[in-house]
Amino acid sequence: MTNIDKIIDLRSDTVTSPSPEMREAIYTAKVGDHGYGDDKTTIELEAYCADLFGKESALLMTSGTMSDQIAIRCYTQPGDEIVLDRSYHINYFQAGPSTDLGKVLLNLCDAEGGILTPEDIEEAITGKYRGELFNRATLLCLENTINGYGGRIFPLENLKKIFTYAGMKGLPVHMDGERFLNACIATKISPREYAKYTDSISTSFSKGLGAPFGSILMGSRSLIQKAAKYRKWYGGALHQSGFMAAAAMYAIQNNVQRLEVDHRNARLLAVLLGAEDYFDIDLQVVETNMVMLSTKKLNLESSHFVDLCRNEGVLLYPWSQYTVRAVSHLDVSEKDIAVAAEKIIQVSKNILNGTIP
Ligand SMILES: Cc1ncc(COP(=O)(O)O)c(C=O)c1O
Incomplete structure (x- = not known):
């Protein structure tokens, strides 16, 4: 050596380790018992994120894995298939929780650079005979940026095509967007414009944004209501969650452009x-x-x-x-x-x- x-x-x-300013934000956070919906810092963060990403509602989660797993649970029934690329985190690292908690089958594509096309999805769905009594694909999961391909960007134009195709097939689109803001900064496309072509999206505070924990799941009001139930079931409903929300708010307000x-x-x-x-x-x-x-x-x-x-x-x-x-x-x-x-x-x-x- x-x-x-x-x-x-x-x-x-x-x-990363929280900066002194972030630690100060955590230290001075106003908190309440969010089991009773009393934590104002969490409420503020969720409203801020929902607005930033143009979604009706948002829910603070402890981790990216929890956001993804709860999204899967909300959209699917045990035995359903979800379609995604083999490289995505939901398969590469979350195959265990996806099958154990979600009880779904992973219908995997091998798209160039992880950038799925409507043809890939068509093949995944129609590649086998689906009789009346067979299981169905009920969710499409995407990732942006794509970790397994070295942080590659899922281009907006491809996302638009996929979203239109999935809509025609009645497949909701969940975006595992833990590093979505990296894609927004690199492309100069606003989170609101990009996220328009997803039904739900999660993003992390504890990756490039430098917070010690936290991810947020965003989508329709009804999806987020359902997600709140599963967050409780999965043990992710924190009481004084404002400490986590304060770090997240500091991160999203100060560490995106950098x-x-x-x-x-x-x-x-x-x-x-x-x-x-x-x-x-x-x-x-x-x-x-x-x-x-x-x-x-x-x-x-x-x-x-x-x-x-x-x-x-x-x-x-x-x-x-x-x-x-x-x-x-x-x-x-x-x-x-x-x-x-x-x-x-x-x-x-x-x-x-x-x-x-
Ligand atoms: C694309 C993607 N999704 C989900 C996760 C899981 O996030 P967490 O480690 O917060 O559970 C990660 C973690 O690196 C990730 O890269």
Whole structure:
């Protein structure tokens, strides 16, 4: 191990620590028992988000997983199918809860870059015979930005087509939009305009926005009423939720525009690493705050590569067998990115030189 002045943590944008201003907002939050609907800070946050995303109603959740799982529970009956891309979080990380809590089958597509088309959905639905007594697909789930494809954006034009098609088929569209605001900042499309082409959408406060917890599910009044019941059932109805809401409100009012800094930093990392030709980086697909690195040319599994980088003070996430994910966020600077790139390159050189077994 070399001299390490600072650990540079690029595993995820969830690793941030609340700023002093956010801590102050949490400390001074006005709270009440929201079991009785008394928490004004939560009520304010939900109204703010519903308005920002152009939805009738919103409900604060403890996590993105809870938003997704409750959306699934609201739209489906046990045994129903949901259609989504294989790469999406609802499959890749939430296959367990989706089948255990939601009791749904995941009808998976393999769309280029995770950007589903009406044809993919048509194939998923009609690819097998559906007699009267067979199960049905009752929900379409999308993701924006698409985590498994390195934070790629689900383009508005594709979303419009899908939404129209799904409407014709009577399929509601839930958007797992935990990093939706990254897409809004990168495309300069307002959340309201983008979210128009979804029936419900969730977004996270604890990823790029830097809050310690919280996600919000937004949709029609009737959907959110139903979601409130399941949130209670699933143990997510907090009492003095205003502490969480205050952090979320600080995050959404102060940390959205600065996501463009994270996007610049991710691009910088991609450019610096791409210049060395170790990782097959396609700069075209570095659209927001993530970079995916292939370790195939190094002939090393991602988890081994991640261990070697950790020894040098750079933390990365082993996404799949030969893919490593690096994510920029509020707690890494441009200088940190340059240092991280230098160390990652040095590790790669050492691997190819045989200095590291
Ligand atoms: C696209 C997406 N959806 C859902 C989640 C789950 O969020 P949480 O970790 O808050 O449960 C994540 C987490 O990274 C995510 O990237």
